[in-house]
Amino acid sequence: MIKVTRRALTATLLLGSTALAPMLAPGTAAAQEREVNVLLFSMPSTRGLAALADDFEAETGIKANIDVVGQDVFESRITLSFTGGARDIDVVHTPVIQVQRWVEAGWLEPMTAQIDGLADKDDILSGPLEAYKVSGDYYGMPFFAETGLMAYRKDLLEAAGVGVPETWDEMLEVAKAVDSDDTAAIAMRVAPGQGFNMFVFPMIMRAYGGKFFANYPDDMTPAINSPENLKALNTYITLMNDYGPQGIGNFNFPEVVAALQNGQAAMTVDGTSIVSQAVDPAASKFADQFVLALPPGGPAGRSPAIAVHGLGIPAGSENADAAFEFVKWATSTETLSKLAINEAYPDFTRASVAENPEVQAKYADVQENFLDLRVEALTLALGHYRPLIPTWPEIGAAIGENVNAAVNGLMSPEEALEAAEDEMKSILAY
């Protein structure tokens, strides 16, 4: 008995004593050498960027401490750092949908002079860059722009004797023909959230001519309960409930990706980062059967989704020069080309990257016209696909909840849009 006791006691003590020595070891930035602290959230291009950090130091002599964390971790850390005025971060991952809110709160440093001073500014895709302009000033540099595409199984569409749907009305027909007991016709994100169902649903909305506001940005009267939006919502509900996989009512990107890769769904319409996982031979069982195409359109044309991510500099940064050096390096043609080659998605934000033969060869290998499709979709995409207003995160979340409730049958489509309209009004009034 006593022996066991001693052992237990030593075990407990050992756990601690191995630890006392290094207690004071690594610390935060030693001020003498030039360093930048970079906070990014995890996606292939940011992980790729972190892997290239040594290149940055070799080129500039500045050490980049790049922290790549999960999205939830990112949000807690950055909110605390901003609200506390901690100035512990020099370069921050700035999703375009947050930029208005962050600028309104005074959290970002303008970068207009530096960006205008870039010799190759014209090479930056103007849509993504202009999205970072708030009342005349740039507050970020885009490094990633993903756009909406459709992925479909050519074998299943052929077997069903149907063509590729060009409109959402045609999509209803095609889905009906393709849907089988083994494979659902279509899987899209339904989970509520401004970056989840409200990333994909506006593609249907806008194709039918639906809008969020009466006339963005001049007349900001909510217009979510329009007949066009109702039509779009009904199409979405039918597609998901009648031709979607089981449990679709809570599908988010991991479920959509898994359904495509494992042959449980024949089609999806989503961002490049999702659809490219369907054509990725390393992860998808049906990579050779999936074909990428433009998303379906409607009476108002096609409106591919767009998501832009960039780099910003927190307000009051004591290290702004070194921080912009990092931003410049991270969004340079050279770095973006390396990322497009090393990682899975072609979501670069400079036109010159598409001229790089290595980049061309890599994506032609996935699908002959992949890069052209992307450019076409980016050209079609509305800069304000998701309205560029400070309250969008709340508005998007509110609409997303109601749209999700309608798909799950908790309220009728009409009720859902009415409720969304009311919530938009109260958020805007506040």
Add this chain to the structure above:
Amino acid sequence: MRDTSTAFRVKKALGYAMMLAFLGFSLLPVVWVVLLSLRPATALFEPIWESPAAWTLDNIRSIARSDFPAALLNSFITAGSSTLLALLVGVPGAFALSKRRASNKFFASWLLLLLRMAPPVGFVIPLFLVYVRAGLIDTYAGLIFAYTSLTLPFVVWSMWTSFNQIPDELVEAGLMDGASLGRVLWRIVIPAARPGLVAAGVLSFLLAWNDFFFSLIITRSDTTTAPVAVMNFVSYASVDWGAIAVASIALTLPIVPIIVLANKYIVQSLGGAVKG
């Protein structure tokens, strides 16, 4: 006689069946995680019978190559150090509170409880700001001190209860025989309160080991602990379920031997029995 015995057997069998069913139910998530950790990405969401041959060690390899092992080590270092610190400070503190004749014990006990009751979210922002100014962000020292704010009140509280069960006469006898107070504590009181000590150590280690919130706020890449590192496998447009499964196992495994080893003492201590 025979009837009752049959009835008894049936009852017993039913009891076992229920216990087994409940055991299976409780263990299902664990079994599932183990299975997930050994399946390739393409077979993760399939029933096993559809691809019975699809097994892989890739998830384990990719975890081994990632930052996760370093995060696991960080967890050990910080949870271990803060436990040790809490025991070093807390045990003599609890001894004093238990054996000293003082009038303000009621106040002290409430203060301690209050520390245990206050949700960390209430003081994390001030803590964060102080840490930023003091340069304690992303340091072991910073995280260990933060964890000690969890573990110390716990150690004091639970050791206080353990020491209370040791008769004062034992302490007095020691002092009477000429031992110093420290010697009495070390030679007489602590051995007598061993189950409580082991339980306090193990439970406070777990308290720090399982922490997510402090690590989330005050660590960066150098000192991130394992529970936060697990979250980093949830990324934009993809979730690495295989890696999360392996990481969850890696996060649980080190705890198992500790619990098994200390189980007896924890039960004794929680049951309130002290063996002399």
